[in-house]
Amino acid sequence: MAKPKVERAPTFELGSMDFPQIQKYLPLYDLTDSQGRYLHWNQLKWRVPRDEAQNIWFAIKFQRFMQLKEIDLKDEQGESFSYCTPNSIEARLHQVIKTAGGTVGIVAGAAASMQIQAKFLVSSLIMEEAISSAQLEGAATTREVAKKMLEEERPPVNEDERMILNNFFLLKKAEKSCKESLTVDLILEFHRIATLGTTENNVVPGQFRDADDIYVEDGNGGIAHQPPKYHLIPERLQMLCDFANNDHSGVNGRDFIAPVVKAIILHFMLGFEHPFRDGNGRTARALFYWFMLKNEYDLFKYISISKLLKDSPKEYGLAYLYTETDQNDLTYFIDFQLDIIIKAFDELKKYLEEKTDEFYQVVAMLEKSKFSPLLNFVQKDVIKKANKSPGRYFSVKEIASDYGIADNSARTYLNKLAEYKLLLPTKDGRTTLYIAPSDLLQRLV
Incomplete structure (x- = not known):
């Protein structure tokens, strides 16, 4: 992914500061601007008098320096990474933690019905994240085709579909391994799953790059980021x-780093190290999900950050570059990612509300039907989909995948709907498919 070009910020060094020059600006400028924005030099210099810009910048940097918190990670030159949490970030961090600690039902505002749908939502939204993550890396397959491939469990027919299928398995692996400690082998396994069967940049699944010819472009043909030397990767x-x-729990005198912040830092650092010829972004995002689930923020199973990153590629690139061009200040990336997470929760809330409304519409429609007491949630939800799309085909594998149930259960549910003549069974070779009739509403009466 190409990144936009960014001018390196003037370097702040406490020992060489001319305090009389910046003193008058200290009461006027804070870590953030009046709107709570953590501005980079590239953003600030156009907003202040040009002849005073550098002194104003140093006044802001001084106040940031007083709150910066170093972490145990350094760049290739031995310079530490650090971050701070100004009020605007503290507020959003609180919002994320409060929301992420809840349940699907609470987010939807309809606890009972949405808890019933939880298994379905995990599967459905993991599909959304898998598709978006692949599209962020350039996959051109449409969402409809990709989702049908995942639902029907059919083999991918091209590399774009392979990337999406890999991402789906990758997120499943992140969830399955979230109780494990992080090891280099686990990172390699994440990458192997992400890139299996793909050829972009001559990638070798599950192996580090063995040369320094990989770099990130700035969008203008230049180099935005040159990762550390390949022999240093392990x-x-x-x-x-x-x-x-x-x-980093803060207990017994230990350092404290909020798990959400730590997950974001892991995301950044994997991208910064760029240890693979391709698939770094997908592996980094899997690492983020892995750490959030490790810390029991289970609501992250239901959100798609890649969809929003795909919609903001320039801002995503800038968040990396602002950190790299301002003395490894991770606050820029943390700030951006918190915004993305909050937007992802907002989208989840909207999605859940729509699903709840749709479900209650089906319930209302079925209330007067003789079939109402005979159908479970899955069958009612299938009827909802059938009513929206006459002529649609349902398969056992699709229903099993969508609702996180066994094939035998899915087959039983569909056969009952066929027995009630609410779906029409047909054969495709040896596979039974179930068609939504055009007169479904009349059949329900």
Whole structure:
């Protein structure tokens, strides 16, 4: 992914500061501007008098420096990464933690009905994230085709579909392994799953790059980011694993890093290290999900950050570059990612509300029907879909995948609907398919 070009910020060094020059600006400028924005030099210099810009910048940097918190990670030159949490970030961090600690039903505002749908939502929304993550990396397959492939469990027919299927398995792996400690081998396994069967940039699944010819473009043909040397990758990723596994709970005198912030840092650092020829972004996002689930923020199973990153590629690139061009200040990336997470929760809330409304519409429609007491949630939800799309085909594998149930259960539910003549069974070779009739509403009476 190309990143836009960014001018490196003037370097702040406490020992060489001319305090009389910046003193008058200290009461006027804070870590953020009046709107709570954590501005980079590239953003600030156009908003202040040009001849005073650098002194104003140093006044802001001084106040940021007083709150910066170093972490146990360094760049190739030995300079530490750090971050701070101004009021605007603290507020959003509180909002994310409060929401992420809830349940699907609470977010939807309809606890009872949405808890019933939880298994279905996990499967459905993991599909959405898998598709969006692949599209963010350039996959051109449409959402409709991709989702049908995942639902029907058919083999991918091209590399774009393979990337989406890999992402689906990758997110499942992140969930399955969330109780494990992070190891270099687990990162390699994430990458192997993400890139299996793909050829972009001559990637070798589950293997580090073996040259320094990989870099990130700035959008103008230049180099925005040159990752650390390839021979340092095993050592540097071991340090990343140590950081992930270290106790940052703040208990018994330990350092405290909020789990959400730590997950965002892991996301950034995997992208910064760029240890693979391709698939770094997909692996980084899986690492983010892995750490959030490890810390029991289970609501992250239901959100898609890649969909929103795909819609904001420039801002995503800038968040990396602002950190890299301002003395490894991770606050820019944390700030951006918190916004993305909050937007993802907002989209989840909207999605859940729509699903709840649709479900109650079906319930209302079925209340007067003789079939109402005979149908379970899955069957009612299938009827909802059938009513919206006359002529649609349903398969056992699709229903099993969508609702997280066994094939035998899915087959039983569909056969009952066929027995009630609410779906029409047909054969495609040896496979039974179930068609939504055009007169479904009349059949329900």
